[in-house]
Amino acid sequence: MRVSVALFTADLRVHDNPVLCAALKDAERVVPLFVVDTGIRRTGFVVPNRAAFLADSLADLDAALRARGGRLVVREGDVVEETCRVAARTGAATVHIAGGVSRYATRRENRLRAELSGAGRELRVHDASLTTVPPGALTPAGKDHFAVFTPYFRRWETFSVRRVLPAPDAVRVPDIRSAGLPRAQSLAPGPTSPALPAGGESEARRTLRSWLAGPLAAYEDRHDDLAADATSRLSPYLHFGCLSPTELLHRARAQDNPGAHAFVRQLAWRDFHHQVLAARPDAADHDYRPRHDRWRHATKDIKAWQEGRTGYPVVDAAMRQLRHEGWMPGRARLLAASFLTKTLYVDWRVGARHFLDLLVDGDIANNQLNWQWVAGTGTDTRPGRVLNPLTQARRFDPHDEYVHRWLPELRPVDAPHSGGDYPAPIVDLASATARFTSARQTATS
Ligand SMILES: Cc1cc2nc3c(=O)[nH]c(=O)nc-3n(C[C@H](O)[C@H](O)[C@H](O)COP(=O)(O)OP(=O)(O)OC[C@H]3O[C@@H](n4cnc5c(N)ncnc54)[C@H](O)[C@@H]3O)c2cc1C
Structure with a gap:
């Protein structure tokens, strides 16, 4: 029986998920895997607010998989070691993962590819998962990325974006041990902001529905009005992948009005920054264009x-x-x-x-x-x-x-x-x- 692993990272959803769909397509049994990665925790990136949102999102993903006969398999440790262990234990031939753009994600991908291939397994990276246009898909002549938004946007608008994939009806998981779902406080202890949004795909889809049903049409006029609170508040759902940017783009484009056009442009900014970081990962902490500032220590x-x-x-x-x-x-x-x-x-x-x-x-x-x-x-x-x-x-x-x-x-x-x-x-x-x-x-x- 063929087994594959769908390694969830920043794509915590069942709707329009290329990683999950591809894993289901090439095997009878799939391990929907999330690794509570000790490596990423050491970077200081996991903080209480995002840990709370992540814990909600994992619980919601587990519920969505259970409703389809499956479950989320959770492991804790080094993401590469744990993934290889799960693949070996289940005899999985292939591991699927969304292509990331940060230095951390690229290193994870390279390590995974090397370790898996050493064991005769394959890593398949899905680039159109976290952005609508894959980073690197659009480039100006002779350069590896766009450094200016307007020409990028012109090309971005003409790109043929992939179709939205349906959520699977059934997910059959092989017999494999799972740790419990992580709790927010164990991911990152400490106080959270008192009015945090709830995480998870269900909440993402509720927010999306009410956004499309009304406020989107007024986005062009109202998005900068500070008191109006008239933006989508979808950013955390996009960051954790509880909502697919591709689905969001198609659904916004279906409303052909000035609000939707202005909103789509913002989604292009998201892709723009991702393609810059993919080409220049050092821009996470070094000046993209050095100005030789002698900043104040104030x-x-x-x-x-x-x-x-x-x-x-x-x-x-x-x-x-x-x-x-x-x-x-x-x-x-x-x-x-x-x-x-x-x-x-x-x-x-x-x-x-x-x-x-x-x-x-x-x-x-x-x-x-x-x-x-x-x-x-x-x-x-x-x-x-x-x-x-x-x-x-x-x-x-x-x-x-x-x-x-x-x-x-x-x-x-x-x-x-x-x-x-x-x-x-x-x-x-x-x-x-x-x-x-x-x-x-x-x-x-
Ligand atoms: C200093 C600074 C820091 C920021 N840090 C982040 C961050 O850590 N995470 C983050 O997601 N966004 C960040 N943004 C971009 C943007 O401000 C937020 O995405 C947006 O305000 C989120 O609210 P919303 O979902 O209601 O956005 P909406 O106005 O409804 O826009 C829809 C979506 O478009 C995307 N978007 C909008 N503006 C931008 C932009 N300038 N750059 C990239 N994508 C954009 C986001 O995914 C957003 O959810 C930052 C902007 C600034 C100026």
């Missing part, structure tokens, strides 16, 4: 920024939302990141690390490359622009609703839960902008 300023006490309300509201929800809308991320890297002139890696400590959708490709974009060390074609937090607040929170939601001390005195001390601005905007501009001129001249 411990007090960094702490004020992290705690949402800079004296600039819209920045502070964003940072408090991040702590409370493990999430913030894109506009809030942009202005908080610009404030740290340009107004305070602090290294983007400091901010990226803080975001990764809290974001439930914290993602190496999207986080590190967006931080670099904002800091002007990445792919932004206008690296010198500095966002003014006062102008940003006037445009995107004109009635102070967002600010009042997160900063009770600034609510009108007769409002419930108002009052408290609010700090004076920690920096003068005009001199901060001048400091940044002159630092960049000096560094690059």
